[in-house]
Amino acid sequence: MKVLVVGANGQIGRHMVQRLAKDEHHQVKAMIRKQEQADFFTHLGAETVIADLETEDDIFRATEGVDTVVFTAGSGGHTGADKTILVDLEGAFKTIEAAEKHNIKRFIMVSALHSDTPKNWKEGMEPYYTVKKRADERLRNSSLYYTILRPGWLTNEKPSGKIEASLHLGKDGSISRENVADIVVQSLGMEETFKQTIELIDGDTAIQEALSTIK
Incomplete structure (x- = not known):
């Protein structure tokens, strides 16, 4: 399976590419914005493609020839609402549309916990959650075998697995970025995760078992 990681140079994206590059069952293509970011990925043995999420033609070119798209791009928590709309919303929309045009069936979106529950939105982050909610809705209404992953607050703790x-977790919590990367890799071919929106925090259950018994 050839997997395109959109947002490969982000913190979760880098962990994800590292894992996929070591997996003999997958090939990985890292979508990056700048040539100077390429060395990290080529050293791992990953293919790279330079593309701008704000440009439809770039995204269409980047998604060509892959079997699965993982969207883990984000404008960051400190950018303005305009950039969040361009990257997290419009960039997601363009990537979903490109996947459909290329007849790619599998699409994994890394979203955010509480995107569907405005009462839990943090003050000042309403534009971010609104965008995530709309991007998730667009993916759910697509023709793709999607999985929407909604991790809690992200940490740099070592992955517990x-x-x-x-x-529907119904509570707050945090999760290691490396755990999220492992979840993406393990869920790629898991039919139990197809067409599901899954809320995630660190816990006590092994990743595969937790994903296999979602309720």
């Missing part, structure tokens, strides 16, 4: 996963 253990999580809590549910369709």
Whole structure:
């Protein structure tokens, strides 16, 4: 399976590419914005493609020839609402549309916990959650075999390999970025995760078991 990682130079994206590059069952293509970012990925043995999420033609070219798209791009928590709309919303929309045009069936979106529950949105982050909610809705209404992953607050803790996963967690929590990367890799071919929106925090259950028994 050839996997395109959109947002490969982000913190989760880098962990993800590292894991996929070591997996003999997958090939990985890292979508980056600048040539100077390429060395990290080529050293791993990953293919790179330079593309701008704000440019439809770039995204169409980047998604060509892959079997699966993982969207883990984000404008960052400190950018303005305009950049969040361009990257997290319009960039996601363009990537979903490109995947459909290329007849790519599998699409994994890294979203955010509480995107569907405005009462839990943090003050000042309403534009971010609104954008994530709309991007998730667009993916759910697509023709793709999607998985939407909604991790809690992200940390740089070492990966435990253990999580809590549910369709409706009903609580806050944090999760290691490396755990999220492992979840993406393990969920690529797991039919239990197809067409599901999964909320995630660190927990006590091994990742594969947690994903296999989602409820």
